[in-house]
Amino acid sequence: MPETHPTVLVLTALALEYAAVRPHIEDREELVHPDNAGARVERGRLSGTDWYLALAELGEGNSNAAALTTQIIGWLKPEAVLFVGVAGSLKADIGIGDVVVGTRVYGIHGGKQTENGFQVRPEAWPVSYALESAARSAVRDMDGVRAHFKPIASGDVVLADAESKIAQHLRENYNDAAAIEMEGAGTLRAAHLNGQLHALVLRGISDHADAAKHEADATGSQERAAAQAASVAVATLRKHRPRGGRDGSSDTEEGPQRVDGDGGASYGGDHIDLRGGPFHGPVIGKQLGHRP
Template sequence: MTALPVEHAAVLEHLVDVRPYRHRHGTVFDVGTVAGHPGHRVALVQTGTGATAAATLTERAQAEFDPEAMVFAGIAGGLREWFVIGDVVVATKVYSYQGGRSEDDKFLVRPSAWSVAHRLDQEARRLPRGNAWHSFLPDKGEADPPMAYFEAIAVGDAVLDSRVSELAQRLHESYNDAVAVDMESSGFAHAAHLGDRVQAVSVRGISDFADGQKSTVDGKGGQLLAARNAAAFAIALITALEPVGQNPASEDGPRAGGPSIRNTNKAAGNARVGQQVGVNFGSLKGFR
């Protein structure tokens, strides 16, 4: 799942043998396989902005393809000073921040929240140990490759571009563990949750700092960089999942799939160690 054209194009760069799949109600999915991983089939769609559209098309994709896993790959505004444009956040928790009760002198928050699927969380957390997902980055030779973090994000149908607005203050006071904001992940997470057994995770690249400079940063390519890094993360995770038709266990024991890990990360003092991960959209059951 993606929202913007730049996000859709970033994922499409990783797919081959792509063809359109037209849903009976008009939605057009791009269906292909991950380049170099023919067992991993992906159905890709652009939802447009907002949680409602994301929820509707997530449910539609889920019903049509019965996927092994669902991933929302897109951009987000960062709420922490330690971010660098292009860093990636794997949403361990998704808040819907707009729910609440408005009284005469205050707003009482009543949030909804969804946690990442455990299996996807476990696979994702292995990949940063040796920077395994970096092989999927479009610019592998860059001097400072992006970091990936596992944190909570906050979601609502508003573009946040201020650190002092009423909304910014509410997020700081009531959702202070959220490190980024976007507009679609809550709808995606809610629809996936209602799908019962579907595995789902939202992966977001930091495209700006929600500090009044969004237009300037976007103009310098922040959205493109963030979208491509999030897509790389998502595709790397997808390839860590079992391909179509593969038995999860063999006579020799449990599966040991995914990219090999070389643990070379080091941190001194109180340095923050980012976790870098790739993403996989999983196999598609019942694909027609």
């Protein structure tokens, strides 16, 4: 078992996505699963933070992503999981080079085929609100990045025809989805079944999911989109702090966090602090003293 550090697992599907994240990691070392199960990561520090980043290239597809994410989570015990990569845009106003931060991810292939047609049985996986909030804060300070916080469609298909049956299926049943990719649903399924993880999917737009996909890819759009997604992922982690500081203490032991002008944290007040957990819904409350 590797030495314990506050760790974020950063997952990619393609070599070019891996290459976009890798330069952000300092003092890298390669780790191999101790049971020789096949999992292999590079781990190193994210400068200026307490985070160690473990970077893995999984290959394509949701089934593959779910299985390997589960394996690596059980091995490294990360506090958070990010999938970082490229995707096709499903909206005319979301262009090549933009970044879509998933607010939820749809598994698009669930349903029932009947004599009256295909009846959709949607499956949607929420992301961590703590990470989503950190990403929203991070992109406000980033020049040259257009970020969209929208749902993402995820299925084992490369969409290169805007008039295809699958494209029509998306417009009719997942019309709020801003991008389509192939691994986010599997990754979020694994993270949520674990029950203790923050998880987020970030995708740089490399094409418009139409017949011009290959032309866009030939211009280097995938590399540029991956670099944009990686930069947003790193900026997000600079905002999102580990559950315990360098001394191992828990944030929740000291009360709710406030961010000072210099980026440091202070604590106080009388409200409930759920920042250390993977809670995804709104909570309104006030912590009161003991009453006999």
